[in-house]
Amino acid sequence: MVHADDPANFTLLAAEFRRQMDALSRETGQDYVLSVSLPGGPDHAEAYEPEVFDHVDFATVQGYDFSGPWSTHTAHHSNLYAPDFDPRANSVDQAVRRYLDLGADPGQLVMGVPAFGRGWQGVPAEDDGRGQRAERAADDDYDGPTRPFDQLEEMDGRRFLDEESGAYWVYDGDEWWTYDNTEVIELKGDYVREHGLAGMMVWNLDMDPDGALVRAMRESLD
Numbered sequence: 001m002v003h004a005d006d007p008a009n010f011t012l013l014a015a016e017f018r019r020q021m022d023a024l025s026r027e028t029g030q031d032y033v034l035s036v037s038l039p040g041g042p043d044h045a046e047a048y049e050p051e052v053f054d055h056v057d058f059a060t061v062q063g064y065d066f067s068g069p070w071s072t073h074t075a076h077h078s079n080l081y082a083p084d085f086d087p088r089a090n091s092v093d094q095a096v097r098r099y100l101d102l103g104a105d106p107g108q109l110v111m112g113v114p115a116f117g118r119g120w121q122g123v124p125a126e127d128d129g130r131g132q133r134a135e136r137a138a139d140d141d142y143d144g145p146t147r148p149f150d151q152l153e154e155m156d157g158r159r160f161l162d163e164e165s166g167a168y169w170v171y172d173g174d175e176w177w178t179y180d181n182t183e184v185i186e187l188k189g190d191y192v193r194e195h196g197l198a199g200m201m202v203w204n205l206d207m208d209p210d211g212a213l214v215r216a217m218r219e220s221l222d
Helices: 006-028 050-054 092-102 182-194 212-221
Strands: 035-038 058-062 109-114 116-121 146-148 158-162 167-171 176-178 199-203
Touching (some): 182 199, 182 212
Parallel strands (some): 035 058, 058 109
Antiparallel strands (some): 158 167
16 A cells, blocks of 8 residues: 555445446446456555455455565465464465455455465575575576476475475475475365355466466366
């Protein structure tokens, strides 16, 4: 939120879109869907009013970018729950609950999942690189120190799945990368079904050229 009027203005914007789309529906007989994309940070829910959910069909919760090149220590950027090594960390679950508490219906919320990872280099080996102070972010790759899913799957290094926190990482003794693989997607799909959410979306398709994550999403929601 940049200005104090931003929450109210965003609600007014959504309401105006809804008004015009409903008017168009009456003309054409077609239904039109209005969706918004909402950030997953711990302070972001304060930038929205509960009334915004009266006007939208779906709201995507961005379940990623919880950590990145701005972080001095390695940390998962799209974990489903806070991991044991960092119990105060943000998580997809917390982001979803913040919007539910704000007034969203579960059937309106779409869980956003990343088809990219966040990486650091100069990472100590303790705890397989998790929660360690890194020398710096990984070198620029895809739009900064990120790497697409298909390339992450081909990296050398040891691989780890934390089923409790719904997080995955690869560590080669120097570089540490965290991302969602198909096993994490399965865990997140279980969460979506258990909590009655509307579904899942991925950012973005060109990072998953073979469609492995999209197929995992589909299978996890069946």
